[in-house]
Amino acid sequence: MSITVAKRMAAAAAAIAMLMSFGAMAADEQAVDEEAAMALARREDCLKCHAVDKKKDGPSYKSIATKYKNKPEAEEKLVKHLTTGPVVKTAAGDEDEHRIPKTKDEKELRNIIRWILSR
Template identity: 65%
Template sequence: MKPTTPLLLAGLISLALAGSALAAVDDQAAKALGKRNDCFKCHAVDKTKKGPSYQKIAAKFKGKADAEEKIMKNLTTGPKVKLEDGTEEDHKIIDTKDPKELKNLIDWILSR
């Protein structure tokens, strides 16, 4: 058997991890939480509304270690955020007491 090169192995491991992370996202639960909290009034997956698209947010945080922490802060503390029209508004605080539900929503956003 031909030995696997370290580079290929790293690639496979990375792919597997990415795959497991994506598979872990509960799409329906994330959408339901988002809908319940009116997230989609201001955000869409692939187009700019009052706020940036989820694809834009995911791209912005791609590869950044503090992505989850920063999005968590937006969703749980309601800081002032800059809207696409240049004005500012307090971000909506997501109404859930379930940290897993919140983490799932963040993972869903980051996987767009």
């Protein structure tokens, strides 16, 4: 590979990296509707097993936010977690399929995930 081609590729890679970080910033700035998130959590019984800052049957939302801190794929992963109902282990050691919320509104699901991730 010639030096010019290598330089061009490096420049292109830098440009892509910059675009990607802009994308991440834009995603961060999408406002979280806290009221809607709480309403969904109450309606769908999430709070039976989760609290913001203490462990119940499931991990606290704060500990989930810590676990996924600086992981750009967190939102996708957790939306998938909510929509597919994977088998999870409760604090008591039982295994059960995770609750799948009745709402299929992706905006609503993303909002509660963003809210959890911003605890």
